[in-house]
Amino acid sequence: MILKGKAWIFGDSISTDHIAPGRYFHLRTNLPELARHVLEDANPDFAAQMQPGDFVVAGRNFGLGSSREHAPRIIKLAGVNAVLAQSFARIFFRNSINVGLPVLELDTSSISQGDELEVDLEAGTVRNVTRDITVAFQPLPPVMVKILGDGGIVEHFRKYGDFNLE
């Protein structure tokens, strides 16, 4: 599957507090409303201006901090196709796969704000159409491919009635 959209650039160490700020704690049971504030503390214009299909492109250790699964959920709910980063924090990475949000590790340094990207999940590549550069992303671990392929951990469980990962 080829995903197409524009890049939104974020820096290093984007925390779950940037993604789903604590001051909206009361909206955690209202995800569509919480999604209107996604990444607000990293870029206040992002939620209003991003288009469904766009990509979040970041530096190191994206998603560090809290275990709040709401963070990848609202990124997905906002319509983001995938998150591309130099590296991810562990809990965020696992939560993203669980909720069916592709999270791809690659050298993002050649991507700029607004670049048109095409992500080929099967081939494992990110093509920067604007700059005519193609970068490979780190293949997901097989266990993650399995869960993501099933559509997330809930769908995995629905399908098998148990874990089917070993």
Next chain:
Amino acid sequence: MASTLAEKIIGAHVGRDVKSGEIVVTPVDVAALQDGTGPLALTQLEELGLIRAHNPEKTVLFIDHAAPSPRKELSNAHMSLRKFAAGTGAVLSEIDEGVCHQRLVESFASPGDILIGADSHSCTSGALGAFATGMGSTDVGIGIATGKTWLKVPATLRVTMSGEFPPGVYAKDLMLHLIGLIGADGATYMAIEFTGPLAQAMSMPERFTLCNMAVEAGAKTGLFAADETTRKYLEQQGRGGDYRELAADEGAQYERTVEIDAQALEPTVSAPHTVDNTMTAAAAAGTKVNQVYIGTCTNGRIEDLRIAAEVLRGRRRHPDTRLIVTPASRSVYLKAAEEGLLTVFVEAGATVTGPGCGACVGVHGGILGDGEICIATQNRNFQGRMGNAEAFIWLASPATAAASALAGEIVDPREYLS
């Protein structure tokens, strides 16, 4: 085969030797949710038709992040947790009982356990020799319903600690220093095993402080061997029967070893907005502070409050600096009352709150204003953490935080300690 603590605990659960990198499906001993992550977990279980608790006595739902509730949305979220507990027999920890991680070590986690919690600081229980890790709502929800989860057996970063803390230097200073040294992603996907003569000499509260912040270096858990100190702690909690000795094997394979000599450490702080942005308190001295926050799962235990009280006794906060003190749990609160510490705090101009997460999570009880600066004993100083992205948070030990409340600016606490 020589095993690390993480390999040993996971191996014992799956009934065979395991090595770092393997994927296993393992039984879970303790599963925990809190009021920020719990409602979503329950929604997911409803979707799966799995409204049940496999092991209700070791399934604990904590109302601690927004306790007492400041808003109706959160009151309704709390109702959903109470309903699940009533329907399944799971344990409910109410608003008077305190922060989940403190409650877990007091009453639920044991050496050799696998504990999963929908809160990133679940690694705190690793100090007891439990493989304790934070996960998302859905993972923990499934763990609650089925009694199982999947794990990648982590590689281990070993931290070998020696020497003695100089006066005015504490476990918190060591942990901030370590995170500054290896970075906020220095242990990503790894377990941190704390070893060496100083690890053996450390009290349980010091061990809790270190393991609590393992996730701030990206780690999956922080671990101490279970020893005599662990046994005595569990006995004090009326849980002597939960003790079992646990140590890594000689010759276990470590990804990396970092050595720390406590003697060489100084009071340390983390500057805004990342935990690894560390410097000495002396280097940060003179930074004006509007609010000082003492408490949390990192440093809200009785030993922490005693240190703060030692600094604050008979003194008064700076007129331009607010001081908030939140005991980590009900038992800490009671002990602090018994020992007269609450009086010391109130006389020093502190606002003492009931136990819970308090101001740390930015929901209530001390939200910062635009441009304001706080120095806090918590584990995280991310932008927006305390409810305002325009505010600045510094992290420190209880001694440094208390001394800064007196000075109205960040200070090296050693001049305030007798």
